Amino acid sequence: MKKILIKTLGCKVNQCESEAIRNALVESDHGFAIGDDGMADVVIVNTCTVTRKAAMQSRQAVRQAVRANPGARIVVTGCHAQTAPAELAAIEGVDLIVGNRDKHLIPRQIYSDMPKRTGDHTPVECPDIAGIVQFDVLPGIAHGGRTRPFLKIQDGCNAFCTYCIVPHARGRSRSLPMDPALRQIEQLGRLGYREVVLTGIHIGCYGHDLTPAIGLYDLLCRIRDAGAIDRVRISSIEPAELSDDIINLAASGEEPPGRLCPHFHIPLQSGDGGILKRMHRPYGRDYFMELVQRIIGRLPDAAIGVDTLIGFPGETDEAFENTYALIQSLPVAYLHVFPFSAREGTPAFSFKDQVPAPVIKKRCARMRRLGSKKRREFYARHVGKVVTVLVEETRDRTSGRLKGFSDNYIPVTFDGPDDLANTFQPVEIQRISSEGVPRGVVILNVE
Template sequence: MIDSSAFQGKKAAYYTLGCKLNFSETSTFGKMLSEMGVVTAEKGEKADICIINTCSVTEVADHKCRQAIHRMARENPGAFIVVTGCYAQLEAEKVSKIDGVDLVLGSNEKANLIQYLSNAFTEGDDKEALHQFHSVKTKDIKTFQPSCSRGNRTRYFLKVQDGCNYFCTYCTIPYARGFSRNPSIASLVEQAEQAAAEGGKEIVLTGVNIGDFGETTHEKFIDLVKALDNVKGIERFRISSLEPDLLEDELIDCCSHSRAFMPHFHIPLQSGSDEVLKLMHRRYDSALFAHKINLIKEKMPDAFIGVDVMVGCRGEKPEYFQECYDFLKSLPVTQLHVFPYSERPGTSALSIPYVVEEKEKKKRSKRLLELSDQKTHDFYAKYIGEEMNVLFEKAPRGKAMHGFTDNYIRVELPASSARIEYDNEIIRVKLGDFNHDGSALKAEII
């Protein structure tokens, strides 16, 4: 039984670390609390409830989570602090003992956030009820928390899948998120239609391993794409990340003829060395990856292709890194998301004998980031002088507005041309030269 009166008049603050999926889920937490009468605390206001949604993809992420918890407790004395997310699932008891933390919810329990809060508020000053933690073993993570929200953003994020069955040697995410599971296509179409009714124009499909969609309902990801493509009012869909072995040729062809799915892909590579891919227990080789990239470019020459790549993992000898660098340099990809390998407790990668020193990891990361900058610059430069459609995002008064083209080129509209009415509107612009820091192309309204 939920006592809604216990929520009235309370203010909440939120802090999210990690992936787009986490941001989507935090936004859903905010929506749930709002429906109970809780308002979001303004900057500088003290919150009564603090929600911290954590990440645990690296050791640095764990450290940032602890820092965020300490900061929220310090800035909001007396607040009821809830910690959830991947770090909370993997280290529930440890997190519960951090000063200020009142409640820790693992991956199976976070969907019932409101009920847990109601119980805690009803128990009042019973200190025995504080510093609680609730989490189950990976095999028992069964719940799926629906999420289609935008928070303070223009784009909506639609959670289509959760969990992962892959268990790559370096990764803790399957342990934190559980096995792959998903809702039905019909329910996701309904959520997209609701986003359209609220005025949404763009939706990003998020999940942990979204190409694995269908494990629960025995449906196919390509059928989800086709169904969403028919949702009236949504003019743009983006797919956040797809494993190369799950990115079917048929899906690439489908997107190339789609009404609303944009020429924009994000594909995790992790390494361009087949030897390292084997050590990682990835389910593809460099030849398959190259085929997917080249097919995308054949079908959609203007496509933006982002790639995840990890450097310095165990077993990555210098010659293997060089193979990776040369492989990426040869491909028509647009941007690299570079992650230095981080040792994670409990992963099988720890049994691989060859260890890369931190100094060498930084050196390799720098080389790949420089390659990424060059590739992104060259991609943007091809479109200078072109006319394209841009979905603009709200900007503070007196500041430049930003937005993205169909193929994910970041665009900047100077403050002198910015208008409030451009927010969440798709507008035709002419692309000019790079802005002052090279992060966007300047735009002129046509």
């Protein structure tokens, strides 16, 4: 039996695609099993390029895969493969480069006589992705290894923010049609999953390219009505695309099945109006503030996660302080803090007024401290409350206790038997540990 190993860098979409490729190989009749470093016959490295650091880490992962698996066929795919195939093809030991456009075909290529490096020549299959208008269905369902599987319903992005390389790596926005999406969710429900995370590159544009055009809200309503899954969570969604309809759907108070989790991850990037305009972001500071307040007005316990991009060209001390003050004033639950990374091929690469790296580092550290404070405050507001937790299959490594997430994305640990795994349990949050982890207890005999 051949051993397959997949190494994944980057976002939830990459993770979803890797899982789907892995499952397609393992569940096929071609004799593949999951392998480990040193024992793999085929290694797939699914790369990221969103920052220079991510691109560097992707190349490092490829080299490590070559060293650790002598004699294995090495396939490199993903966003760095799409945007910089020549750099990856130059790495000795790489057998095949496959861009994002043809990523879904990798299992078929592995089943057949996969092209192999000959001398200094590595086969590269990275056709232009800009003209792709049809969503390519993944070769398998992305299940296994997690209690909450991802379902990719959208790919690509039309926004072309001035700092972002992703549209060049992923192409234009395109959507998985509703019926196939519902069938995949039904299949996940039959496999025993209780929650699914809908993911994409620009998920708020879901359905705009379909005929007739639909929206994310339409899909969420159909998922609710179908009742095939208990809980639905959506990944990152742009501020202007988080509609009142979606917020109200999460606030409807309906029990499973089909409950939309009160958890929204919303990219802010900057809290300064001038920087937002230079970024080509289609909203302003006041709009974002009002959106967060509107969510909390309907869903007081909602988890609101925020992305910030620190050190964009022209970000003065005042502009940074505007971002810091905005985040400080809002009831957000957590932050993802990214340093600006100039990506060749984007307008911001050649912008003047680049912020020095030490300044960016200092600002990021300060913003992350604020994020830690916000996270702890959010958890602390729930001490004494009972939350519904989907218990995970694996226990907490440090404490050995059961663990899981509430619908509003609070990670809770608590004591209990293994047979609670993959069930919903009412858990009272009793305290926050010194490490910042919510600790709770299962409430028994709740009617």
